[in-house]
Amino acid sequence: MRKVAIIGAGPAGIEAASVLAKYGVQVTLFEKSETPLKNIQDKAFLFPNFQAAQEIADDLSGKLLTDGITSAFGIDIADIKWQGTEWKLIDAKGQTYVADAVLVATGYQVFDAHRKEELGYGIYKGVITSLDMEQMIKHGKITNANGDEPKRITFLQCVGSRDEKSGNNYCSKICCVTAVKQAIEIRKQLPKCEASVFYMDLRMWGQGFEEMYRMAQEKYGISFVRGRISEAAATFDGRVQLKSEDTLMGLPLKMTTDLLVLMVGMEASCGTKALGQACGINGEYGFIKTVTPHLYDNDTGKPGLFAAGTCKRPMSIWDSVNDARAAAIAIKDYVDSLPQ
Amino acid sequence: MKIHAYPYNDFVIPFLIGTILLFGIIIYKYIRWIKKFSDEQRKIIRSNWYSWKIFPAIWEMFREGLLHVRILKKNLLLGIMHQAYALGWFLLILVGAIESRDAFYTLQHEQSIETVRELESQNGWYIYNTGENKDPEYLNQRRYRVETDEGIARIHYHRPFYVGIFYRYFVHKAPASFRQHQAYSNLMDALLLYVFLGLTMAIIKIFWSKILGMRRTTKHTIIDRFSKFSLWMIFPMRLLAESVTACLYGNGGFFTQAVGNLFDPMIVRGMETSVWMLYSLMLGVFFVTMPFTRYMHIFTELLLIYFRKIGVREETGKTGYTLFELNACSRCGVCISGCPIDRVLENHEIQSVYLIRSLRNQERGSRLKMIADNCLMCDRCTVDCPVGIDLSALRRQTRAKGAIDTTGNYTYLSKRQTPFNAIGRVAYFGGCMSHLAPGITESMERIFTAAGQKYWYMDKLGTICCGRPLQQQGFTNQAAELRQKNTDLIQKSGATMLVTSCPICYQSFKKEYNLNIPVVHHTEYIDMLIKQGRLKVRHDDRKVSYHDPCELGRGCGIYEEPRQVLSAVTNLQKTRYQREKSVCCGFNLGDTKLSIEEQTKIRNASLANLTSKPVDAIATACPMCKKAFQHATNDYPVRDIAEIVAENLID
Structure with a gap:
């Protein structure tokens, strides 16, 4: 039986593993941490239908039980090498594994907001990231720096994406709709709390997104301001003072908010960067480079080495899952074409 | 009777014309430039006319102009090359002059009519007499008498100034009593060899400049190359001429005689005047081209050293002093090697040497503007410049946007100037950039509190820019407006000291303002607090590399204090390019022409230097540099010195 190694047990890795296992391929699923689906479990509800992230995580975990999947959690694959007929995987402890084909599904990490010091993350308590906000929503405890109920929450889009200075010129794709989603959640949980979103332009690309955006304005009264926040400062009562410009009005703007939520973008994860570099498939910004985005989006150009999910570029969960299925089929074709 | 012996040959004419034109043009130029000095600069020159400062000036002229x-x-190698040219040639002229003086002195004393007859038969001497002298006293001086067929006479040897240059042609055989003759010949040959050493190195430098420690050399214009060629030819021609003469008359030193012995006297006899003519021609060509080429620096540098030593400085606008600075540039190209725009971005057109050349050629228009604007103002070339030209000042002058009317533009600032009574307090000026790196200002507030120092955070709510970014871009009026506002604010507050966190503001307050209180950067201030025991800090076990910000290090010469503070709280690691050699972070406000990609490349080069050895954190003392590195990397924490100290405070 053919053996396939999948690196990364996120939505893409698990989905590809289950599809391949159903086709009768023997799959080993490597994951650096002890539990799968780390990133998805940080989330509360998912756009655009506000389904609980836990449900999706549970469904995906269920797929791990498919026959033919061996879960190898807590194993950090540091390097992979082509041996002429098969791939050799080497983990951080030096142990080796072999496989006929490898799927890289090492995923993303969020931009470290400390790098944008002018926004005061890590300096002012009132400045948090979208992940922190997701946790607050998840636990139903949205509080300001002093532990009180906030009166105003402000979102800032494009932190660490579409930003030449931090070297990430690309769009992270999911933050626009995430901010809309979170703002709606806040209004649902705290009807008295004002919410506003500072954006460059809102990219409502997916099905149902535009409707969500409209609902956010009409039903939930969330205000959207076109402009960047240039600088944040703490006030004496632990709130955050923002300096910005409303570029539609053409006016400078100063406002005070309880919480400033930085919508941090997606970056290639450390594992993605390291693996990409180790086997020479690293593209721009440390993401994995595929042959062409149109027809061979899972092929890396190396025999038997495939990639799926957010290790290639920012993606939503469903994009990742679909991409993983496509990758599974490509891998199946590849292992079938191998001489017996 | 008076017999005159006058050495002259037609070949000296090119040399004579060259010399006359050279000094004529140079003096004309110098007078014109001195007339353009500003009143302030004239005052300095006038009040230092009889100053003792002339002695250090002469000493420096000797050190820099010759050594x-x-x-x-x-x-070292590049220095030897330049020294061989300057000192070698200078000594050739000096020793040549002394040698000819001594020789003629001996001739004069000898009063030998035989020698005169011999000279008469030789080319290049004119012997004539001026008849009877009626004054009996004149001939009665015994020492100066010679008996000839026509009666008692006295021989006069004339020594025109060019004799020293062409000495061996005119004096084939030194008088027997001139015993030092051979020693002089050998000494002159040694000096000629010394110059040849420089010449050889210069030729090597053309093909393989790296041997001489230059990554890249200046691209010269046609006239510069032509002039250089004539300069290079002078010495081989001199060797040839002296060797031919040595071959014919045996008057050479160890080198010229050795070369001369290779020739056949029968063949070279007819060539002698021609080769001396070539030598003279090369001298003439070089002298005539000199005032119009980079070699104008030879004399101008000496005057520049004098002016600088007595205290003349560049001003905001172009003055006569600027012209001296422009012409003192030898286009040696030392400024090219260190320039990050050259080294990292491979842009070989905008370095200071080219800026100065464009300014000297009175270029205007887009090319000059492109050169002037594309510079980080990191001052790396200024510290490298062997002539000590104030290169950043020249760039600022070129960028000057002229007198733009700013009436009414800055009225809004008065509203921001809330007067504050800060008597007995330290004024703290964070600056615009520190507001974008609030970790620094927060740490400074903690440090002030920990030291028990009452302070006035003067720009906590509304910042008025220090003016330097405008100044750097040539908006002189506007910068002055801002400086005025800040000066008012500080003077009225009664604060005792001004502490700044941003080196850009620091340099501005220190050099462009005229405040009556001390101005310190926070690294100096923290250093002082630690030394006075007012700040209790612990020492951690992190390894930290320190980036010298351009404006703090090269700009204000603050290298020690940051290092002492860092050594007090953490383990400071040395890096390859540090202190004066520090590589700009690339995000300096000086350059408006670089794209972010280009800035990023420079930043990465600077970062590579800081992280070449394993470190736990990168330290700097400038919010701009901090932000530049912070944006670059997830791998290293980037901290200001103030933050590292605040982290290590013992409460």
């Missing part, structure tokens, strides 16, 4: 000590210290 080239500054280049020697930076780059």
Whole structure:
């Protein structure tokens, strides 16, 4: 039986593993941490239908039980090498594994907001990231720096994406709709709390997104301001003072908010960067480079080495899952074409 | 009777014309430039007319004009090359003059009519007499008498100034009593060899400049190359001429005689005047081209050293002093090697040497503007320049946007100037950039509190820019407006000291303002607090590399204090390019022409230097540099010195 190694047990890795296992391929699923689906479990509800992230995580975990999947959690694959007929995987402890084909599904990490010091993350308590906000929503405890109920929450889009200075010129794709989603959640949980979103332009690309955006304005009264926040400062009562410009009005703007939520973008994860570099498939910004985005989006150009999910570029969960299925089929074709 | 012996040959004419034109043009130029000095600069010159400062000036002229000590210290081989040319040629002229003086003195004393007859038969001497002298006293001086067929006479040897240059042609055989003759010949040959050493190195430098420690050399214009060619030809021609003469008359030193012995006297006899003519021609060509080429620096540098030593400085606008600075540039190209725009971005057109050349050629228009604007103002070239030209000032002058009317533009600032009574307090000026790196200002507030120092955070709510970014871009009026506002604010507050966190503001407050209180950067201030025991800090076990910000290090010479503070709280690691050699972070406000990609490349080069050895954190003392590195990397924490100290405070 053919053996396939999948690196990364996120939505893409698990989905590809289950599809391949159903086709009768023997799959080993490597994951650096002890539990799968780390990133998805940080989330509360998912756009655009506000389904609980836990449900999706549970469904995906269920797929791990498919026959033919061996879960190898807590194993950090540091390097992979082509041996002429098969791939050799080497983990951080030096142990080796072999496989006929490898799927890289090492995923993303969020931009470290400390790098944008002018926004005061890590300096002012009132400045948090979208992940922190997701946790607050998840636990139903949205509080300001002093532990009180906030009166105003402000979102800032494009932190660490579409930003030449931090070297990430690309769009992270999911933050626009995430901010809309979170703002709606806040209004649902705290009807008295004002919410506003500072954006460059809102990219409502997916099905149902535009409707969500409209609902956010009409039903939930969330205000959207076109402009960047240039600088944040703490006030004496632990709130955050923002300096910005409303570029539609053409006016400078100063406002005070309880919480400033930085919508941090997606970056290639450390594992993605390291693996990409180790086997020479690293593209721009440390993401994995595929042959062409149109027809061979899972092929890396190396025999038997495939990639799926957010290790290639920012993606939503469903994009990742679909991409993983496509990758599974490509891998199946590849292992079938191998001489017996 | 008076017999005159006058050495002359037609071949001296090119040399004579060259010399006359050279000094004529140079003096004309110098007078014109001195007329353009500003009143302020004239006052300095006038009040220092009889100053003792002339002595250090002469000493420096000797050190820099002849020995080239500054280049020697930076780059031994390059220094030797320049020294061989300058000192070697200078000594050739000097020793040549002394030698001819001694020889003629001996001739004069000898009063030998035989020698005169011999000279008469030789080419290049004119012997004539001026008849009877009626004054009996004149001939009665015994020493100066010679008996000839026509009666008692006295021989006069004339020594025109060019004799020293062409000495061996005119004096084939030194008088027997001139015993030092051979020693002089050998000494002159040694000096000629010394110059040849420089010449050889210069030729090597053309093909393989790296041997001489230059990554890249200046691209010269046609006239510069032509002039250089004539300069290079002078010495081989001199060798040829002296060797031919040595071959014919045996009057050479160890080198010229050895070369001369290779020739056949029968063949070279007819060539003698021709080769001397070539030598003279090369001298003439070089002298005529000199005032119009980079070699104008030879004399101008000496005057520049004098002016600088007595205290003349560049001003905001172009003055006569600027012209001296422009012409003192030898286009040696030392400024090219260190320039990050050259080294990292491979842009070989905008370095200071080219800026100065464009300014000297009175270029205007887009090319000059492109050169002037594309510079980080990191001052790396200023510290490297062996002539000590104020290169950033020249760039600022070129960028000057002229007198733009700013009436009414800055009225809004008065509203921001809330007067504050800060008597007995320290004024703290964070600056615009520190507001974008609030970790620094927060740490400074903690440090003030920990030291028990009452302070006034003067720009906590509304910042008025220090003016330097405008100044750097040539908006002189506007910068002055801002400086005025800040000066008012500080003077009225009664604060005792001004502490700044941003080196850009620091340099501005220190050099462009005229405040009556001390101005310190926070690294100096923290250093002082620690030394006075007002700040209790612990020492951690992190390894930290320190980035010298341009404006703090090269700009204000603050290298020690940051290092002492860092050594007090953490383990400071040395890096390859540090202190004066520190690589700009690339995000300096000086350059408006670089794209972010280009800035990023420079930043990465600077970062590579800081992280070449394993470190736990990168320290700097400038919010701009901090942000530049912070944006670059997830791998290293980037901290200001103030933050590292605040982290290590013992409460």
